Amino acid sequence: MALNSSAFFVPCHNYNQICDLLLSSARTRSTSKGLQLHGYIVKSGLSLIPLVANNLINFYSKSQLPFDSRRAFEDSPQKSATTWSSIISCFAQNELPWMSLEFLRKMMAGNLRPDDHVLPSATKSCGILSRCDIGRSVHCLSKKTGYDADVFVGSSLVDMYAKCGDIVNARNVFDEMPLRNVVTWSGMMYGYAQMGENEEALWLFKEALFENLAVNDYSFSTVLCVCANSTLLELGRQIQGLCVKSSFDSSSFVGSSLVSLYSKCGVLEGAYKVFDEVPLKNLGIWNAMLKACAQHSHTQEVIELFKRMKLSGIKPNFITFLNLLNACSHAGLVEEGRYYFDLMKKSRIEPTDKHYASLVDMLGRAGKLEEALEVITTMPIDPTESVWGALLTSCTIHKNTELAAFAADKVFELGPVSSGMHISLSNAYAADGRFEDAAKARKLLRDRGEKKETGLSWVEERNKVHTFAAGERRHERSNEIYEKLAELGEEMEKAGYVADTSFVLREVDRDEKNQTIRYHSERLAIAFGLITFPADRPIRVMKNLRVCGDCHNAIKFMSMCTGRVIIVRDNNRFHRFEDGKCSCNDYW
C-alpha cells in the first residue's frame, strides 16, 4: 500500500506502517496528522505495542511538544532503554535540560544502565545548563559503562566542556578519543573560538584539512567566525573559497559568519553580496546584515532591511532590536529609536540591560540627558555598568559635569568595574572638581594591578597583520611612515587643518598622552597604508579604542589631501572617510 496522505484516514492494522506514518508526520511537521494518528492508535489498541509507543514519544518530541511526549512515555506499557533514551533526548532537545537529567536519574533508579544513546543527550543537557559539575558525573558514568570510546559520547563531552568554558578537559577528551569525526573536530574548534583562543582554533582547522577530514557547514561557520573576530579578511576569503567549492556557501549559518566577517573587516559591499546570494535566509543572517549596516552607518538600509525581513516572515528577536536601537543611536534618530523600543515591548520581547544602554546612549548623545536619566530610574531591571556608562559618556560629550559625577558614583556603587571605565570615572570626577575622587578612581585601577588597554591600530596586508602603537618606531618601514606623515601634515595645514590639542588633556589615555598627538596609532597605520597599497584600494584600519576627536578631524583632511578612501573601525563602529567627510557625519 502506498504511503500517501489518504492513508491517514484509512484504518490500518500494520503497526510498522503506523510507525512510518508517525515518523513522516514529524519530519514534515504535520502535527495535526500525527494527532489524528494518535487517536487512531488509541482506539485500535495499537498503543500497547512498545514500538508504536516509542514512535509516539519521538513524534511529540520532534513536534516540539515535550509534555505530550512525556504523557506518551507514561502511557507506554514496556519501558526499554530505547524508550528512556527517547524521552531523555526529547527533554534535551526541547529546552528542558533539568527534566532530561531527572529522567536519567529515574532510569538509573530503575536499575537500567544508560547506553550510548542516552549519554550524549544527558551530556548535552549539562552543556545547556553550563553545569560542568554534573557534566563530570556523566563523564564518569560514560567511563564506567565503557561508552566513553564512542564517538557520539566523546563528541558530546567535548562540546559540553567547551560550553562550560573548560577548554582543558575538552581537549583531554578530544585527545583521548580513539576515533574522531567532523562533529568532534568542529566542537573542539568551537571551544577554542568561545574562549577567544583564535590561533588554536585556526590551527585545529588547518590540522583537520591536513587530515583530509570532510569539513562541513558547522566547521566553516565556526572558523569563519574566528576570522571575523580576528579581522583576518584574507584568510577568511580563502576559507570562503573552500566553502564555495564544497557548496556550503549556500548555508545561512556559513552566510551569517561571512556577512559578519566582511562587515567586521570593513568591507560592507562584501557583506551585501554574501547576504544577497544566500537563498534561504534565517534569523541569524538577517541579524548579521542589520548589524553590518548599523556598524557602517547605513541607517536607512537598516530600516529597509527590517521591513524586508518582516515581509519574508522572519520574526525579530532581541538581537534584531539591539541592532535597530544601535543604528538609531549612531545616527541620532531619536524618534525612530523610541518607535523600535516600543515595538519590541509590543512584540513581547523583554529589553535587556544592553537595550536600555542603547536607549540611554541614543537619548544622551542627542543631548536629552534628563530623559536618559529618567529611563534609568524607571527601568524595571537593575541598571548595569553599561547603562550608567552610556549616561556618563553622554554627559562628558555635553559637558554636564555634575550629572557625569553622579553617574560615576552610581557605577562605583555597583562594585568592581571594567578597566576602561576607570579612566572615564576619573575624568568625570576631575571635570567636576572632585580631584580626590578622581585620584581614588585611578588608584583603584593601579591597586588592582590593571593597566588601561594600550591603544593599538592594525592593518592587514596580504596575509600579514601590521600593528602600531602611538609614537612607536618598531615597524620596519617606520622611517618612511614618519616621513609620509610629516609631508602629509604640511599639506593638511595648507588645506586648513589645525590640531586640537585639547584632546591630549581630555579623554585620551596615559600611554597615548605621552606621545604627540600627531603620532596616534591610527595615523601610523594609515600612513603605512598610503605607502603600501595601490591608490584605488581603500585603507582599512582597525582600532581597539575610540578614535580621538583630533584624529577624526585629521583623517578627514587626510582623505581630502590624498584622494583616498580611509575606513577606520574603532571599538564599536566604522568611519568611512572620503573627500574630507566621514560617514558618521561627526555624530559619534
Add this chain to the structure above:
DNA sequence: TTAGGGTTAG
C-alpha cells in the same frame, strides 16, 4: 531510520 553529538547573528 524507533533513540544519540556540533554551527551563525549579540
